[in-house]
Amino acid sequence: MEKLEKIIDEEKSHNISYIVIGCNQEGYLDSCFSSIKTQNPAPFEIIYVDSSTDNSMKIARKYTPHVYFVEKKGPNPARNYGASKAKGDFLVFIDGNDELDPDAAKEINKAINEGIRVGPLSWATKIFSLREMLIDAVLNQFNYKGWYSCFVEKSLFEKVGGFEENIEGADDLATIGFALKGISPSKRIKARVYVNKDPFYKQGFVRRLFEWLK
Numbered sequence: 001m002e003k004l005e006k007i008i009d010e011e012k013s014h015n016i017s018y019i020v021i022g023c024n025q026e027g028y029l030d031s032c033f034s035s036i037k038t039q040n041p042a043p044f045e046i047i048y049v050d051s052s053t054d055n056s057m058k059i060a061r062k063y064t065p066h067v068y069f070v071e072k073k074g075p076n077p078a079r080n081y082g083a084s085k086a087k088g089d090f091l092v093f094i095d096g097n098d099e100l101d102p103d104a105a106k107e108i109n110k111a112i113n114e115g116i117r118v119g120p121l122s123w124a125t126k127i128f129s130l131r132e133m134l135i136d137a138v139l140n141q142f143n144y145k146g147w148y149s150c151f152v153e154k155s156l157f158e159k160v161g162g163f164e165e166n167i168e169g170a171d172d173l174a175t176i177g178f179a180l181k182g183i184s185p186s187k188r189i190k191a192r193v194y195v196n197k198d199p200f201y202k203q204g205f206v207r208r209l210f211e212w213l214k
Helices: 002-011 026-037 056-060 075-085 104-113 130-141 154-159 205-213
Strands: 016-022 045-050 066-069 090-095 098-100 118-120 122-124 150-153 192-195
Touching: 016 026, 016 056, 016 075, 016 104, 026 045, 026 056, 026 090, 026 098, 045 056, 045 075, 056 066, 066 075, 075 090, 075 154, 090 098, 090 104, 090 154, 104 150, 104 192, 150 154
Parallel strands: 016 045, 016 090, 045 066, 122 192
Antiparallel strands: 090 150, 098 192, 118 150
């Protein structure tokens, strides 16, 4: 009986709200939303927070009714706004130019069932080259510095007031990992997120990587 309960617990699925933020990324949104919609377990809800001037909101409405426009104030205010609209017990944050691996939801649920309540997703690349493997290894090694793609229990998120907003010079850093340090154990999980080349590569690989790590 105990063994059966353990198996059931390991397979238990949770109400997860996927929060996507975007600004003029219409070329990536179909791939982003499709990668969420096809997850198993299925998403509890998808929330999109937009500050675009292109057709992003029109594209988003094909996938979710929860589409919101906010004035452009930065990524973390948009994430916090999306979280305020979420009804799920857990929140997953990704950007509009990201894609989730097909097994991401399975890995997230597994981590939750193991008692993990907050953690970054694993940065990944679809291109298998020496350079891409180096980026993957380095960014995941220092992933605590960039938790913009992460999952967190909503009650913990609210306890620390969400992501810190308007961080001078580093507005894209999702500071939830630092805020929850000592409150809840965190772990980088195997739920992979594929980051498209915009905007990571625009400044050039070496320069962008150096600026990200410094």
